[in-house]
Amino acid sequence: MRTQITLEERYAISGLRQSGMSIRAIAQRLDRSPSSISREIARNRCNDGGYRPSKAESRTRGRRSRSRRNSRFSADDWDLIEHLIGLQWSPDQVSGWLRLHDHLSISYETIYLYVWADKAAGGDLWRHMRQASKKRRKRYGKRDSRGRLAGKRHISERPPEVEDRKEFGHWEIDTVKGDSQATHSIVTIVERKTGYLLMGKLERHCAADTTERCIELIDRHPGRFKTITSDNGSEFHGYKDVEAATGVEFYFANPHCSWERGTNENTNGLIRQYLPKRKSMADIAEMELLDYSTRLNRRPRKRLGYRTPEECYVQGR
Numbered sequence: 001m002r003t004q005i006t007l008e009e010r011y012a013i014s015g016l017r018q019s020g021m022s023i024r025a026i027a028q029r030l031d032r033s034p035s036s037i038s039r040e041i042a043r044n045r046c047n048d049g050g051y052r053p054s055k056a057e058s059r060t061r062g063r064r065s066r067s068r069r070n071s072r073f074s075a076d077d078w079d080l081i082e083h084l085i086g087l088q089w090s091p092d093q094v095s096g097w098l099r100l101h102d103h104l105s106i107s108y109e110t111i112y113l114y115v116w117a118d119k120a121a122g123g124d125l126w127r128h129m130r131q132a133s134k135k136r137r138k139r140y141g142k143r144d145s146r147g148r149l150a151g152k153r154h155i156s157e158r159p160p161e162v163e164d165r166k167e168f169g170h171w172e173i174d175t176v177k178g179d180s181q182a183t184h185s186i187v188t189i190v191e192r193k194t195g196y197l198l199m200g201k202l203e204r205h206c207a208a209d210t211t212e213r214c215i216e217l218i219d220r221h222p223g224r225f226k227t228i229t230s231d232n233g234s235e236f237h238g239y240k241d242v243e244a245a246t247g248v249e250f251y252f253a254n255p256h257c258s259w260e261r262g263t264n265e266n267t268n269g270l271i272r273q274y275l276p277k278r279k280s281m282a283d284i285a286e287m288e289l290l291d292y293s294t295r296l297n298r299r300p301r302k303r304l305g306y307r308t309p310e311e312c313y314v315q316g317r
Contacts (some may be wrong), residue, residue: 004060004075005032005036005060007053009030010040010056011053011059012030012101013026013040013041013051014051014053016053017041017051021134023037023038036173037247039055039079039086042086043082044059044060044090046125048275058122058124059121062118064155065107067242068170073104074108078106078114080103080104081094081098081104081106082125085111085125085126085128085129086128087128088128089291090129090262091108091109091115092106092108092112092166093266094111095108096108096165096302097109098107099164101171102302105164107163108262108263119243131280142219152252153251153252154251154254155250155251155252157251158229159227162227162229165192166186167192167193168316169191169224169225169226170191170192170193170226170229171189171191171192171225171227171229171256172190172192172228172230172261172264173187173190173230173236173264175187175202175210175235176268176271176275178278178279178280179278179279179280182283183205184201184202184203184205185199185202186275187199187213187217188268189211189228190263190264190267191309191313194304194309194313195263195267195301195309195312196297196313197267197271197293197297198217198293199271199290199293200213200286200289201213201281201285201289205235205236207234207236207238208238208239210235210238211238211239211241211242212234213230213244214242215241215245215246216247218242218248225246225248226249227248227251228248228251229244229250229260230250230251230252231252231253231261232253234296236250236252244298252295267296271292271296274295275292294310296309297309297310298310298312
C-alpha cells in the first residue's frame with residue numbers, strides 16, 4: 001500500500017508541471033497512479049490556479065491535524081471524503097454512499113463542519129458545494145427570536161434510530177416559496193430513509209394552512225409516519241394540532257442549521273428544477289405538484305443502490 005505523497009514528490013510534481021509534462025507522465029515518473037496526482041493537484045491548488053509545494057504541504061498537514069481531532073476517522077478516511085466532495089457530491093450524499101457501501105459511518109453534519117473548518121484554514125473544499133456562492137453570516141448583538149415556541153421537542157430528543165436512516169417512517173418537513181414575499185407556497189415532506197417526497201399547495205404561507213395541509217398529507221399515508229423534523233419557521237407553530245390529529249411526534253432542528261434536515265434541503269434543491277426561485281406559485285395546481293413529486297420519486301438514486309424512492313417506499317424499506 002502506497003504512503004501519502006511526500007514533500008519531495010510535491011516539489012517534483014511542481015517542477016514537472018512547469019516543464020509542461022502531463023499528469024499521466026508525471027504519475028509514471030513518480031510511480032503513482034494518475035488519479036493520485038490529479039487529486040493532489042486539485043486538492044492543494046492555490047486560488048490563482050497554481051500548485052506550490054510548500055502550500056500543498058501546509059494544507060495537507062492542516063487537514064491531517066483536523067482529522068486527528070476525532071480519532072474515529074483517519075487521514076485516509078478524510079482523503080476519500082475530500083475526493084467525493086471534489087466530485088460535487090453533497091455531504092449528505094457522501095455520508096449516505098459511504099454508509100450504504102460499508103466504507104464508513106459518518107454523519108453529514110460532521111462532514112459539513114470539516115468543510116467549513118477547511119475553508120477557514122484556506123482550503124477550497126467549500127467551492128465544490130452546491131450553494132458555495134451563498135454567503136453564510138453570523139448575527140451579532142441581537143437575540144434570535146425566530147421559532148420561539150414553548151413546549152417544542154428539540155432534535156436532540158429525537159430517537160437515535162432516526163439519525164442513521166435504518167428505520168422507515170421518519171420524515172422531514174419544510175416549505176418552499178417562489179418569491180420571498182409570496183403568499184402562495186408549497187409544503188414538502190420527505191421520508192429520510194427512502195427520500196420519498198410528498199408535496200402540497202399552500203394558499204397562504206401561515207401556520208393554519210400548513211397545519212391543515214400537513215394533516216391531509218399524513219392521512220393519505222396511514223401507518224407510514226412516526227416522526228417529523230422541521231425548522232423553526234412560524235408556519236409550523238400548529239404542530240400540536242398535527243400531533244393531536246395524527247399521533248405523529250414533531251421535532252425541531254436548531255436555528256440556522258439546515259444540515260440537520262439534510263434530506264429535505266437536498267430534495268428542495270431538486271424541486272427547484274421544476275419550481276425555480278422567483279417563479280410565482282399562485283397558478284400551480286395540485287395535479288402539477290403531484291406530477292413533479294412523481295418524477296422525483298421515480299428517479300433512481302445512487303444512495304438507494306440505483307433504486308427509486310418510490311420502489312423503496314412501497315417496500316417499506
